[in-house]
Amino acid sequence: MDLETLKEWFTMENIMELIEHYRSFGPIPGILLPMVEAFLPFLPLFLFVMANANAFGLWFGFLFSWIGACLGALLVFSLVRKYGQKRILNFLKRHKKVEKLMSWVEDHGFGPLFLLLCFPFTPSAVVNIVAGLSKISIAQYMLAVLTGKMVMIFTISFVGYDIKSLITQPVRTAIVAVVILILWLVGKRIEGRMNNHVSKEKQGGY
Numbered sequence: 001m002d003l004e005t006l007k008e009w010f011t012m013e014n015i016m017e018l019i020e021h022y023r024s025f026g027p028i029p030g031i032l033l034p035m036v037e038a039f040l041p042f043l044p045l046f047l048f049v050m051a052n053a054n055a056f057g058l059w060f061g062f063l064f065s066w067i068g069a070c071l072g073a074l075l076v077f078s079l080v081r082k083y084g085q086k087r088i089l090n091f092l093k094r095h096k097k098v099e100k101l102m103s104w105v106e107d108h109g110f111g112p113l114f115l116l117l118c119f120p121f122t123p124s125a126v127v128n129i130v131a132g133l134s135k136i137s138i139a140q141y142m143l144a145v146l147t148g149k150m151v152m153i154f155t156i157s158f159v160g161y162d163i164k165s166l167i168t169q170p171v172r173t174a175i176v177a178v179v180i181l182i183l184w185l186v187g188k189r190i191e192g193r194m195n196n197h198v199s200k201e202k203q204g205g206y
Contacts, residue, residue, distance in 0.1 A: 010044050015051040023055075030056055030064035031071070034153075038072025041125035045069070049153050050160030062157040066150055073128050073145045080132025113141070117148025124149075151179065 015033070022029040033048040053061035113131070116122045131141045 010047060012047055012051060015047055016055060019051055019055045027056070027060070027064045030061065031068040034065045034068030035072035035075075038069065038076050038125060038128065041123055045124075046156050046160075049156040053157040053161040058157055058161040061161070062154050065157065066153045069124075069149045069153060070142075070145055073124065073149070074142060076125065076128040077132045077138065077141060077145075080129050081138070113144035114148045117144060118151045118155075154179070 019029050019033075030052045033043075033052075034045060037043040037045045037048060049061070049065040052065045055061065056064060113127065116127055117124060
């Protein structure tokens with residue numbers, strides 16, 4: 001089976017059938033599918049999330065998708081961080097565009113990463129790899145992953161579970177926007193505290 005044939009297989013109906021087939025395993029299929037997407041970015045994360053919302057309900061579907069996506073991001077980040085000096089990844093590190101993106105991640109930290117991860121079609125695999133190669137702390141990156149993917153996955157779950165409500169119930173749409181703003185503000189505050197802590201540690205080390 002070639003890549004194109006594999007991509008064509010991933011439809012809403014096939015994914016729903018797959019989840020139902022392995023329903024006896026509980027939430028494991030719902031968690032594994034988004035987790036695997038972190039390693040294979042050509043897989044349709046938005047379909048996995050929508051299928052989970054339909055199979056498990058809005059809240060459990062969101063929770064399983066969020067756990068899987070965050071675990072996948074953490075695993076990719078950790079593997080790249082650990083083996084980043086190997087020949088293949090070292091080649092990526094020396095690439096000009098990758099180097100610029102790494103510097104950008106290191107300089108700006110949580111804010112832009114959070115926004116990138118809020119969007120469903122951001123190549124999160126690339127973001128995970130670049131973050132792993134950069135000097136950003138794992139705590140700072142996971143803060144962006146946990147909050148950014150929470151917004152993104154809840155939005156997709158919400159849309160997939162009841163797409164009509166976006167038009168018929170604009171109040172619910174406004175609530176999603178408010179949640180994004182709150183998470184942004186909380187994330188920036190936590191990041192500020194982490195940066196102050198790191199600065200104090202560096203000053204104390206001299």
